[in-house]
Amino acid sequence: MRHDNWPCWVYPRGVTDRVRASADLTICVSVCDNLLTDMQRGLRPDRTADVTATVLRVVGGAPPGDDPLAVMTAEAWNGLTAAMRPGRRRRVLDGIHDYVKGEAMADEVHRTGRRLTIDAYLPMRGYAIGARPWTAMLDFVLDMDLPDELLDSPGLCRARELAVMHSALGPGPGGRAWTPASKAWATSSPATSPTTSSAPATAAGATSGTAAPPAAARPSSATGSRSVRRRAVGRPLRRIVPRAGREPEVSPRRTLCRPGARPVGRERCAGRGSRVGGGMRSVTFVVGSGRSGSTALSRIVRAHPDLLSLNEFWASVGTRALPGGPVGGAEFWRLIADPHPAFDSMVRSGMPMAEFLHPRAARRGEGGGIPALSLMVLPHLTDDPDGLFEELKGTVVAWPRRTAPEHHEALFDVLCARFGRRAVVERSGYSGHRVPQLHAAFPGAKFVHMFRDGPDCALSMSRHPGFRLILLRREIQARTGAAHADAPLTEEQVRSLPPELAGLLTVPFDPALVLDRPLPLAEFGALWSQVVTEAADHLGRLPQEQWIPLAYEDLLDAPRRELTRLAAFFGVEPLPQWLDAGCAMLDGGRRGASLRLPPGELAALRERCAPGMRALKAAGGPPLTADQRLFRRAPQ
Numbered sequence: 001m002r003h004d005n006w007p008c009w010v011y012p013r014g015v016t017d018r019v020r021a022s023a024d025l026t027i028c029v030s031v032c033d034n035l036l037t038d039m040q041r042g043l044r045p046d047r048t049a050d051v052t053a054t055v056l057r058v059v060g061g062a063p064p065g066d067d068p069l070a071v072m073t074a075e076a077w078n079g080l081t082a083a084m085r086p087g088r089r090r091r092v093l094d095g096i097h098d099y100v101k102g103e104a105m106a107d108e109v110h111r112t113g114r115r116l117t118i119d120a121y122l123p124m125r126g127y128a129i130g131a132r133p134w135t136a137m138l139d140f141v142l143d144m145d146l147p148d149e150l151l152d153s154p155g156l157c158r159a160r161e162l163a164v165m166h167s168a169l170g171p172g173p174g175g176r177a178w179t180p181a182s183k184a185w186a187t188s189s190p191a192t193s194p195t196t197s198s199a200p201a202t203a204a205g206a207t208s209g210t211a212a213p214p215a216a217a218r219p220s221s222a223t224g225s226r227s228v229r230r231r232a233v234g235r236p237l238r239r240i241v242p243r244a245g246r247e248p249e250v251s252p253r254r255t256l257c258r259p260g261a262r263p264v265g266r267e268r269c270a271g272r273g274s275r276v277g278g279g280m281r282s283v284t285f286v287v288g289s290g291r292s293g294s295t296a297l298s299r300i301v302r303a304h305p306d307l308l309s310l311n312e313f314w315a316s317v318g319t320r321a322l323p324g325g326p327v328g329g330a331e332f333w334r335l336i337a338d339p340h341p342a343f344d345s346m347v348r349s350g351m352p353m354a355e356f357l358h359p360r361a362a363r364r365g366e367g368g369g370i371p372a373l374s375l376m377v378l379p380h381l382t383d384d385p386d387g388l389f390e391e392l393k394g395t396v397v398a399w400p401r402r403t404a405p406e407h408h409e410a411l412f413d414v415l416c417a418r419f420g421r422r423a424v425v426e427r428s429g430y431s432g433h434r435v436p437q438l439h440a441a442f443p444g445a446k447f448v449h450m451f452r453d454g455p456d457c458a459l460s461m462s463r464h465p466g467f468r469l470i471l472l473r474r475e476i477q478a479r480t481g482a483a484h485a486d487a488p489l490t491e492e493q494v495r496s497l498p499p500e501l502a503g504l505l506t507v508p509f510d511p512a513l514v515l516d517r518p519l520p521l522a523e524f525g526a527l528w529s530q531v532v533t534e535a536a537d538h539l540g541r542l543p544q545e546q547w548i549p550l551a552y553e554d555l556l557d558a559p560r561r562e563l564t565r566l567a568a569f570f571g572v573e574p575l576p577q578w579l580d581a582g583c584a585m586l587d588g589g590r591r592g593a594s595l596r597l598p599p600g601e602l603a604a605l606r607e608r609c610a611p612g613m614r615a616l617k618a619a620g621g622p623p624l625t626a627d628q629r630l631f632r633r634a635p636q
Contacts, residue, residue: 281409281416282423282571283445285314285438286550287539289531290429290467291460292452293552293586295355298427300563300582302380306572308412308421311380312355314438315428316340316372322404322441329399332407337371337393342486344368346469347375349508351515353466355429358385381419388418405441423570430470432535439542446569447547449539451532451616454609455594455602458524468514469504471523476501521601525608532612536619549619556588 054070064070288294295311302309314321317336327335346352348368352361357379358370371389378385395414399407412424428434435447451457461467473485479501480493494502503513539547548569555562563582567574594602 281412283409283412283442284423284425284448284570285431285434285442285445286425286427286448286450287431287435287438287535288429288450289432289452289457289461289528289535291457291464292429292450293555294427294429294450296585296587297450297550297555298380298425300578300585301425301427303581303585304567304572304575304578305420306422307570308416308419308424309380310377310412310415310424310426311357312376312428313426314431314434316343316376318372319434319437321408322437326401326403327407328401329407330397332399332404333393333396335404336373336411337389339369340372340375342469343372343375344370345507345509346465349511351465351511353464355466381415408441423572425570430467430531432531432538435535435538435542439546445546447539447542448550448566448569449535449547449619450550450552451535452552453591453594454525454528454532454613455597455605456590456592458528458605458609459521459594459597460590461524461528462519462521465511465514467524467527468517468519471519471527472501472504472514472517474527476504521597522604522608525605529609529612529615533615536615540619549616553591556586556591559583559586 054067054073064074286294286297298309298311301307302311318340321332321335323335343353343356347356347361347370356362356375358375359379360370361375373392374385374389378388382388392411392414396407396411399410416422416424432449438445439447470485476482476489476497477485477487479497480489482489482493489505494505497505500513500517503509548565550562550566559582560579563579564574567578594605597605
């Protein structure tokens, strides 16, 4: 943790000296935080007030004295704030004052055992999460110089308030997200409140007739308010092996906008996370060309409390994960866990894609050998992909011999139960060609064909390392006559290639061979046309009720209408909070990017995209149902 360069890896665009000073201050505050936690647990309760006073004295500019902790904190504080303009220094100072004050309040609540109303708890929680000082420090480290008017704007303050509510309170009544309106239940009588303890509501310090806060938010004399706060923030879910006679414990998660948000327990797994009617649970595959807004859609899907979002699952495991004959659990695990050869080559060569979510993928020389499931799928679901990987391995390898689709359905069941979801939505880019194989393996599955304006999508492809590599591998295939782009080549075929292409066949290869080589933009238009035409042709052969089209531009223009239509197709409720979160995740800033191309280049690109545009127009998607027509007419 104290390695000189580690903060620069975390904030690679930050100002180095500021990054290191910020890291030192973070370590100091963490030390103080840990001390306060230990004191609250009864190790040194007499020192709580002293540590709090020391931190406040040092950041206020007073001499540190002989206290080693005070000296360390003062050095870090002065190193960080010496070059700050007064307004920024004031924001950090005020934030740290609030943070320490929140810790002191938590300690007082723990010592007295009093129970707080929700309105009294939320300000304390707001102090404790430290949003104000860390926002200001990040602003300083990245040298953004954000104005006070922005940081203190009503919109940002409201966003911080909502973040505090979600992290502090978790799911509200009925499993829904907390909103200001839904706080009203807290004033109901203890007898009718769904999460109120049976203890009297008029315990010391509580307002008479006011219910206690939810169990996830209420300080407990057994664990201390600090440990409650940590669980409420949400760590990676991990089942704890129960002792004899005890139910398994699972950490609760926030309801929206985070992976694994719904609390998972035995009742949850047997309820909404279970199959409907004993058959295959609802499974939908989102297919398309890639670079069409589908990554944003995966994040939106993940935010719905009933949907399991499998991000780039088929792109990660590939066609090898659907062998023709039955396989045992250990063999199936190898098929979905062994590193993807092409992606592993990119990681080992220091050319990772933004879609590679595993932390090791960005470390050249250290990222090789990442399991296929761990590269993009599991990090989308949890902050601890390696822990979840090992947990799944222990389950899957013991499975009996059966067909690959049956194994996949069982895996989907395990993940749905693990995260408390009841419907599966898998989304992979560059996936239209997989439709026949997926339909054959999962005859009851549904499909969403997501596409984007051809020239815009092709331009985005031309700037993406993965699609540039696809185009170059297709050139290798054309020059050598290989059966497909991933087919092994003979030595003679390799010698026939020019050096800039032959160099791509070694591992590691030079990323400049992909990133710096001039590639005609029109060729990406042809690639886009081929991919969307192929997808439209495959989907046109399916029963009409099993697929729908989704244009990225429609999603931007009418997000609530389109997300409501998708929710109905997925078989879940279009929750208002989810619609709000989904709208906030969409960014139309790159829409129309191709219009900024030179006229001649744009005309050539449009010409190569024309076949794909005609295919999409001809396909059109299946006729809309009455409900879908109503959604399209609904005002936004």
